[in-house]
Amino acid sequence: MTLSPQTLPQHFLARVAQYGDGKVALRQKEYGIWREFTWQESYTQVRDFALGLLALGFQRGDHVATIGDNDRQYLWGYLGILSLGGVQVGLFTDANASEAAYIIDHSDSRFVLAQDQEQCDKLLEIRARIPQVERVIYWDERGLWNYDDPWLISYAEVQALGRGLLAKESQRFEVEIAAGRGEEMALLCYTSGTTGLPKGAIISQSNLAQSAQIFAQVDPRFDTDNHISLLPLGWIAEHVLGVAPHVIYGLVINFPEAPETVRENVREIAPQSILYNSRLWDALVGSVQVRMNEANWLNRQLYRWFLPVGYGMADCKLEGQTPGPGLRVAYRLGDLLVFQPLRDKLGFTRLRAAYTSGAALSPDAVRFFHGLGVNLKQIYGSTEVTGGATVHRQGDIKFASVGKPAPGIPIRISAEGEIQIGGPTVFHGYYKNPEATASALLEDESGHWFCTGDAGYIDDDGHLIYLDRVKDMLTLANGERFSPQFIEGRLKFSPYIRDVMAVGGEERAFVTALVIIDFDNVSNWAERRAIAYTTFTDLSQREPVIELVREAVEGVNGSLPPAGRVRRFVLMHKEFDADEAEMTRSRKLRRGFLYERYGEIIEAMYDGREKIHVAAQVRYQDGREGVIETDVKVVSL
Incomplete structure (x- = not known):
């Protein structure tokens, strides 16, 4: 009697048996060409990687941190980890060194699966802070040929070790998968941490399968469907809407060539469903x-x-x-x-x-x-x-x-x-x-x-x-309540506004807002009108730009209840930045931090000032720090 699959790897084996070499499992665009891989080819790749992990000493229940852009090696490695009863710990690709060190250390990860030289350099930088990591496995070898450190091992080398174990134990891979149970931990998915350090949510194999199956009752998935894998595997959505339906329903996963080509690649594939x-x-x-x-x-x-x-x-x-x-x-x-x-x-x-x-x-x-x-x-x-x-x-x-x-x-x-x-x-x-x-x-x-x-x-x-959020619902001095997120969502409908934080509270008589311009759209608008500017800061304080945003805010105010209307706002001199802890990696506002950091600007909107001089320290991607100084204008409506 054949038991129903309980885990994603068990579903994966069922799809391999069903389709073999007769159906495409995934595609990846490389050098302008979509490469196709059958289910049988995926099986070989997953099996060799999983057996290679065993050869490195991997044990059931071990945790593996993963970091990199979505692609076929990432998917095969992910399925290989789960096939052995391992736990995947997804990090956002742009996680900085400190964020990566915290999650890898807190999750007790024994191994790290990393994409390329950039991620390996990040891991080498924090090596002393993640002492429990035994090996870092990288799948893109470019730039790493001259690295001579036994801590690093290539994806290809791991697969070679796996083929060696396969020659000795031909059924080991299937045996490991058969041992899986639905209640086993599959993921440690770290929350965005808007109010503190990220927390690792324990997600089981059954959680993943049931979520995908429940969702398919509303919108069925078919093996003829195409899925574009573009959401990071540090976020739960790609697991539930991408990986799980892939192995349960057989839909085709498509990996874009690069983050910069996602929209072009989406147009080429024209998927049946998409989540942004x-x-x-x-x-x-x-x-x-x-x-x-x-x-x-x-x-x-x-x-x-x-x-x-x-x-x-x-x-x-x-x-x-x-x-x-x-x-x-x-x-x-x-x-x-x-x-x-x-x-x-x-x-x-x-x-x-x-x-x-x-x-x-x-x-x-x-x-x-x-x-x-x-x-x-x-x-x-x-x-x-x-x-x-x-x-x-x-x-x-x-x-x-x-x-x-x-x-x-x-x-x-x-x-x-x-x-x-x-x-x-x-x-x-x-x-x-x-x-x-x-x-x-x-x-x-x-x-x-x-x-x-x-x-x-x-x-x-x-x-x-x-x-x-319950804690974010605000009450004004007159007792009226309003939702900052609702106001922010309406304002961001404007193509010229990228981010907003609405401000209010029991000691505030009205609502104000910190507004971030959409630099690409506003700069295009300014250039077509021959409005000169030098930097983001300079452009944000130009009078025509202020009037452009004022019109957008006034338009939104007309559709809001009186208590929720924005009475004063500023165009911020810089964007909110996840690297400066102003937002999470999923781009949710860290309101408490923003209230504290921009407290003087907020007070200026309430005490009647028409402008405020700011000197803000910023941290650049290469680690350098600098200071932006300018006068920020306060706009009244």
Whole structure:
């Protein structure tokens, strides 16, 4: 009797047996050419790497930190680690030395799988801080040929060791996979740490498989589907929407040539589904708007004529109404002349569903993409619930909501207004952090619950309405409450605004905002108008730029309740930077740190000043530090 697979590697072996050399498992673009690899070829690669780890002394339950851009060696190494009952610890590629040292050390990783010379140099720099790491395995050998350090070993060398073990124990790989159980730890996925050090969420094999299978009940996945692997494996989303469906349903994974070519490669593959975080969707809105502003006269006019038609069709669909014959005819014409060419440019011609997750995406952005014919849905969840806990259903999308609970995922609201999530995808606690685990997990007669720390409510139609973090909901001096994230999301709909932090509080009479311009879009706008500038700082304080952003803020204010309207703002002299601890690697604001760092600017917005002199210390990517000095203007509305 054949047992049902419990682990991702067991699903992987089932797909290899099903497809063998007869179907493409993955593609990777190299030197301008898409290279294809069958399931049998993937099997050989995973097997040799896994057996090589055993030859190096790997034991069941060992932890392996991984860092690098998504590509085939990363995937094969990942599956090899899990095949042996190992635990993958994903780091963001741009993690600095201190961040990498903390996670590798805290996770007790015995091995590190690293991409290239850049990552190896980072690891060599922190070697004394990660004494438990026995070997660093690198898969891109360029620049590393002259490194003579036994601590470093190439991916190819590990696979050669694996082939040696295979000759002695031909069934060892299958035996190791068969020993896997659903309750085994699969990942240590470190949270973004907006309020302190990152915490390692323990995710089991069963968590991963169940999350992928639950999600497929809402939006089925097929072995003819193409998935673009672009989200970092330090974030839970790629595990659940990429790797797990790959081995469970047989969809094809496609790896872009480089981070800089992602949009081009997405267009070439035209996947059936895609998930971008809210920042990428906001960037796409800006890209489309700028592209159309720079188009020839005819295309600009077509866009201006038909975008309201697209909005009208989107509103009918999203409100459950039947569009009239005139609107249907106008939309078909607009789709032919405007929307379909735009979707083609974005690589969305075959999309069945597009998703957004992470920070809240503004209703304006959701409506914009539905107007273009992109079936954009909101997912709400977190690492601690193995990805998404809610998702919009086909034909039941509300701008203000993050969807209904996924099948089999109970959600409730506590007496304090906190969202709590139960079900089979809830994580197993934080690694080596019993205090945080005790505060995050709640056991009662109704089950096992994760306390999200998010404020929200469930409406009459069963949709979850996310408001903000409980601790971030602010009360003004007059007692009115507002959500900073909601205001920030609306403002970021402007193609000229990259980041915003809304400010308020019980001692504040009104809302203010720290605004970061989108340098690419604003600089293009300035150049077309012959506005001279030298640096980001200089451009941000130019009067025409201030007026440009003022118009955007005033436009958003018109759609906000009085308590949430921005009364004063500043255009910041620099961008918020993860390297300076101002944001997380997933680009969530570290509000407490920002309040402290920019406290004087915030006070200037409330005490009536028209400008403030700032001298801010900045840290560059190469480690150098410098100081920016300028006068920042305070804008009143």
